[in-house]
Structure formats: structure tokens, C-alpha cells
Amino acid sequence: MTNRQVIAWAGxxxxxPVEWNLSxxxxxxxxxxxxxxxxxxxxxxxxxxxxxxxxxxxxxxxxVGKMRRLKATVSAVAGRESAWKIDDGRRWIILxxxxxxxxxxxxxxxxxxxxxxxxxxxxxxxxxxxxxxVYGIDAAVPAQWKLKKISLLPGASRLEFKPRWFSPxxxxxxxxxxxxxxxxxxxxxxxxxxxxxxxARHPSGRWESLGKGVIFxxxxxxWRERKAQAxxxxxxRENNCIVxxxxxxxxxxxxxxxxxxxxxxxEVASSGGQ
Amino acid sequence: MLKWLLGRSSSERERQDMLRAIPVQNPQxxxxxLADGRLILRGPTRVDGLxxxxxxxxxxxxxxxxxxxxxVWQHCQGRLTVExxxxxxxxxxxxxxxxxxxxxxxxxxxxxxxxxVAFVVGREKPVGSRRRRxx
Numbered sequence: 001m002t003n004r005q006v007i008a009w010a011g012x013x014x015x016x017p018v019e020w021n022l023s024x025x026x027x028x029x030x031x032x033x034x035x036x037x038x039x040x041x042x043x044x045x046x047x048x049x050x051x052x053x054x055x056x057x058x059x060x061x062x063x064v065g066k067m068r069r070l071k072a073t074v075s076a077v078a079g080r081e082s083a084w085k086i087d088d089g090r091r092w093i094i095l096x097x098x099x100x101x102x103x104x105x106x107x108x109x110x111x112x113x114x115x116x117x118x119x120x121x122x123x124x125x126x127x128x129x130x131x132x133x134v135y136g137i138d139a140a141v142p143a144q145w146k147l148k149k150i151s152l153l154p155g156a157s158r159l160e161f162k163p164r165w166f167s168p169x170x171x172x173x174x175x176x177x178x179x180x181x182x183x184x185x186x187x188x189x190x191x192x193x194x195x196x197x198x199x200a201r202h203p204s205g206r207w208e209s210l211g212k213g214v215i216f217x218x219x220x221x222x223w224r225e226r227k228a229q230a231x232x233x234x235x236x237r238e239n240n241c242i243v244x245x246x247x248x249x250x251x252x253x254x255x256x257x258x259x260x261x262x263x264x265x266x267e268v269a270s271s272g273g274q
Numbered sequence: 275m276l277k278w279l280l281g282r283s284s285s286e287r288e289r290q291d292m293l294r295a296i297p298v299q300n301p302q303x304x305x306x307x308l309a310d311g312r313l314i315l316r317g318p319t320r321v322d323g324l325x326x327x328x329x330x331x332x333x334x335x336x337x338x339x340x341x342x343x344x345x346v347w348q349h350c351q352g353r354l355t356v357e358x359x360x361x362x363x364x365x366x367x368x369x370x371x372x373x374x375x376x377x378x379x380x381x382x383x384x385x386x387x388x389x390x391v392a393f394v395v396g397r398e399k400p401v402g403s404r405r406r407r408x409x
Contacts, residue, residue, distance in 0.1 A: 019371050021370060021371065039360065040290065040293070136370070154369075154372075177369045177370065180368075
């Protein structure tokens with residue numbers, strides 16, 4: 001097991017020690033905050049705010065000027081444009097303006113990863129699909145979709161997304177820990193058939209294999225089931241978890257379903273899941 | 275700016291104290307493996323002041339635990355701190371550290387409420403014979 005992990009959220013990603021976990025998350029793709037903590041204390045906070053590029057550049061200049069007046073050490077971040085590091089000994093803050101977003105990354109001074117985190121920070125706000133990666137969850141979601149629900153219970157983490165504010169969730173992504181205990185030697189298909197209500201409720205659904213993952217598809221019906229459903233499952237042996245993605249979209253959007261499932265399986269395969 | 279960046283809050287200090295505490299099994303508790311594979315912890319209940327006044331003594335109660343709970347129970351020998359237990363549990367079962375922390379700490383709280391374990395607090399490791407126990 002490596003000692004670094006990638007956390008991806010709402011159009012950005014960064015590499016942090018594997019012991020850091022998400023403890024606070026709120027907001028959406030326009031503005032929000034996430035905080036990462038280890039067993040002992042808060043280690044990192046990322047805040048973001050969207051706006052017009054010119055207005056954000058002006059805000060950044062004003063903030064940096066204010067910090068200089070407060071006699072904090074302000075320096076440009078090497079290798080990045082419009083990025084400033086402010087350090088007052090006890091804590092550090094990085095202010096970054098990228099495209100239509102202003103980021104504030106801060107953490108306690110002297111943290112071991114202080115120098116590495118800014119270098120690993122990647123902004124993907126202009127991508128069509130945003131990657132969401134946390135607690136074993138790994139999903140690509142259309143950039144405009146809204147995060148509806150976060151459930152990070154021990155053993156079962158889940159994020160729900162919907163295309164618009166008032167629509168039902170179109171995509172759920174999650175992970176179940178302790179895969180070896182859940183599967184007890186069975187294949188994903190056998191286990192899902194026995195344990196997952198979605199699979200048990202739809203005996204007419206069909207299974208497909210794609211790479212090392214399995215997909216369960218239910219076609220849209222005329223009366224009751226008006227949306228086609230797809231459930232992709234993947235066993236990540238390295239982290240001993242089952243990663244899953246469930247889409248529930250109208251049949252006419254089957255191309256999007258296929259794209260999301262394919263992106264999911266490619267991501268879990270590339271992130272070390274086997 | 276979040277509070278945790280400016281200084282450690284009281285809840286954070288409590289959390290640090292909790293992680294440094296050392297869980298110790300109640301020596302009166304018996305662990306029994308039943309023929310059907312179930313694991314049982316059997317021990318006396320705690321007697322509070324009112325119960326003592328009305329002359330009611332402690333009664334034996336039993337609790338069923340699973341193999342994960344048994345792993346935690348077996349490691350409450352007074353040698354490992356809660357933090358070491360959490361890290362050990364996470365490593366043993368390949369679960370995320372935060373998941374391990376929530377699972378182990380809530381299970382230890384249940385055990386403590388049922389008088390099955392006590393916590394040694396205020397020192398790194400138990401040395402000597404006297405231990406200050408907090409229930």
C-alpha cells in the first residue's frame with residue numbers, strides 16, 4: 001500500500017498522505033470547503049469560490065496586499081501563475097487564481113507535506129467530467145451536475161449526484177470496505193445477486209463484464225421502470241474494498257450512461273484497483 | 275479561518291486524551307466461544323449508588339460480539355493505546371484510518387458502558403501496579 005493518495009473533489013485534485021481523510025465537506029462546484037484531518041488534528045483546508053476571472057484577479061491582489069500590510073511573509077509560488085503563499089509561522093495559506101476560480105489552501109505551519117501539496121494540486125474545472133475521489137469512491141461525473149448527498153459512514157461511503165437541483169439523483173457512487181469479508185470468496189456477480197436489492201428486484205437484468213469489473217444493466221420499462229439503470233462494480237484488492245457506480249437515467253441518455261460507466265472503470269483500473 | 279488552524283480546541287484536546295488512553299479488560303469478564311461459533315463476553319454489571327442503597331448487587335450479563343469486536347477485545351490488555359489499536363485495526367483489516375477510528379472508538383465506548391473495559395488515562399503506558407481508572 002502506498003503512503004500517498006489522491007483526493008479529487010469538485011474540479012480539483014491533490015495528493016496527500018494516506019492517513020489524511022475528508023472530515024468536512026460543504027458547498028458545491030461554485031463555492032465550497034473541504035477539510036482533511038489525520039488522527040490528531042486538521043491538516044489541510046481547501047476553499048474555492050467561482051466568479052469572473054477579472055473580478056477574482058482583483059480580489060486576489062487585494063487579499064495579498066492586505067496580508068503584506070499584516071506583515072505576514074508573502075511569496076510567489078514557484079511554477080504557478082497567480083499563486084501566492086502567505087506564512088506567519090503558525091500557519092500557511094496559498095491563494096491561487098485559476099481560470100474562473102479562486103482557491104485558498106491552508107494548513108498548520110511545519111506540516112510535513114507543506115511543500116508537496118501545492119505542487120500536486122491540479123485544477124480540472126474546465127473538464128467535461130469532474131473526478132470525485134475520496135474514501136475509496138472513484139467516479140467521473142458531468143461537471144454541471146450537483147452533489148446532492150454525502151454519506152461517509154464507516155464501511156460504506158456514498159456520494160449522490162443529480163443533473164439539476166430539482167431532479168432525482170442520476171448517479172450514485174460509493175465504496176464498501178472489507179471486501180474480503182463481504183464477498184467471502186464469491187465473485188462480485190454472485191455476491192451482488194444474493195445481497196443487493198437492486199439486483200434481486202430485477203431478475204430480467206443482464207450482467208456484462210468489462211475488463212475486471214462487472215456491470216448489471218436494467219432496461220427502462222414502459223410503465224414502472226421508466227429509467228434505465230446500470231450498476232458497475234469493481235473489487236479493489238489493494239484497499240480491500242468494493243467500488244461501485246449506479247446510474248439511473250432515461251433510456252435516451254444511454255450514451256451518457258455508457259460514458260460514465262466506462263470512465264468509472266477506467267479510473268478505478270488506473271488508480272490501482274485490481 | 276477554521277478554529278483548528280488557530281489553536282487546538284478543547285474538543286481536540288479531549289480527542290488527544292482519548293487516543294492516548296489505554297483500554298484494559300475488566301478481569302471479571304469471561305470470554306466464551308460457544309459451540310455454534312458465537313463469541314460471548316460475560317461479566318458483572320456496574321452497581322450505581324441508588325442500586326447499592328436499595329441493596330441490589332451486580333448481576334451477570336452477557337454480550338455477543340463478532341470477530342472484529344473480538345479482535346479489539348483481545349487487544350485490550352493494557353499494553354496498547356487507543357491510537358495503536360486504531361492503527362492496528364486499520365492495518366489488520368485494510369480499512370481506512372478514519373473508518374477504523376470510528377469503529378474502534380464506538381466499540382470501546384460500548385464496552386466501557388457495559389463495564390467490560392476501563393481506560394487508563396494520564397500516562398503513556400501502564401507501569402507499576404496502581405492504575406488510575408476512569409469509567
